[in-house]
Amino acid sequence: MRHAxxxxxxxxxxxxxxxxxxxxxxxxxxxxxxxxxHLEKLAAAGVHYVVINTSHLAEQFSDALxxxxxxxxxxxxxxxxxxxxxxxxxxxxxxxxxxxxPFIAVNGDIHSDVDYAALxxxxxxLAHLVMVGNPAHHPHxxxxxxxxxxxxxxxxxxxxxxxxxxxxxxxxxxxxxxxGDAPGAEATPPRFKLAPLLRGAMAxxxxxxxxxxxxxxxxxxxxxxxxxxxxxxx
Numbered sequence: 001m002r003h004a005x006x007x008x009x010x011x012x013x014x015x016x017x018x019x020x021x022x023x024x025x026x027x028x029x030x031x032x033x034x035x036x037x038h039l040e041k042l043a044a045a046g047v048h049y050v051v052i053n054t055s056h057l058a059e060q061f062s063d064a065l066x067x068x069x070x071x072x073x074x075x076x077x078x079x080x081x082x083x084x085x086x087x088x089x090x091x092x093x094x095x096x097x098x099x100x101x102p103f104i105a106v107n108g109d110i111h112s113d114v115d116y117a118a119l120x121x122x123x124x125x126l127a128h129l130v131m132v133g134n135p136a137h138h139p140h141x142x143x144x145x146x147x148x149x150x151x152x153x154x155x156x157x158x159x160x161x162x163x164x165x166x167x168x169x170x171x172x173x174x175x176x177x178x179x180g181d182a183p184g185a186e187a188t189p190p191r192f193k194l195a196p197l198l199r200g201a202m203a204x205x206x207x208x209x210x211x212x213x214x215x216x217x218x219x220x221x222x223x224x225x226x227x228x229x230x231x232x233x234x
Contacts, residue, residue: 003099004047004116005091006038007163008108009055009084014220023057025108026064027225030232033064034219035108043071045116047104051076051097055084080189087194089184092172100169107163111228112216119166124149125206126171127198131159132216143202143209151209153199159209162216171197 012019018027025035035052042050050073054061058079068075078094085093091105102123104116112132120128129151134141141158143151175192176185178200184191201207217228 004104029229088192129209130162130164
């Protein structure tokens with residue numbers, strides 16, 4: 001895989017006041033911005049081209065990251081406007097920049113030791129999601145991973161979606177059929193969540209997954225950011 005998308009457009013409301021002046025993916029842990037950890041790992045995995053979607057304080061990303069050359073990457077920015085487009089709308093908005101082959105997509109506000117080079121370059125279906133054990137703040141999880149590696153919207157035991165996956169463009173091909181008249185769907189550009197598309201693809205047996213048992217943090221609060229920073233600094 002030569003292309004990747006980093007979701008970085010969120011408002012970071014749970015991280016206030018830290019995000020009043022800094023986008024959450026640019027907050028630092030272990031001496032570098034959260035998003036920089038992803039860029040380093042993507043470059044090490046052989047990715048050459050990264051799209052970063054932006055909205056809140058968007059200008060800060062290009063100021064901080066530039067064109068990506070310091071990591072051996074080419075970075076393009078997909079501005080979503082003042083209102084973030086959610087995960088589905090953000091991915092759809094970025095598709096013209098992502099080429100035709102499957103691409104990695106990762107939430108910019110997580111940290112993990114997932115090896116991006118180990119992700120399948122060609123998902124068996126429409127998507128491959130990396131799952132993790134349920135953290136304390138999300139005890140009921142998201143999806144069930146069966147023994148054949150298929151993900152299901154229902155069933156037990158459930159795991160939590162890590163925010164890391166590999167996707168085919170075809171996942172979004174008929175997004176309007178699935179999303180219907182949900183709020184934001186008729187906006188230009190459209191705003192919608194990715195989860196309904198994933199659940200629909202799961203029902204068709206088109207979403208596989210893997211269980212990552214290493215470290216993973218959803219940096220959703222100032223306390224979790226402080227804890228991650230302390231761990232990374234050792």
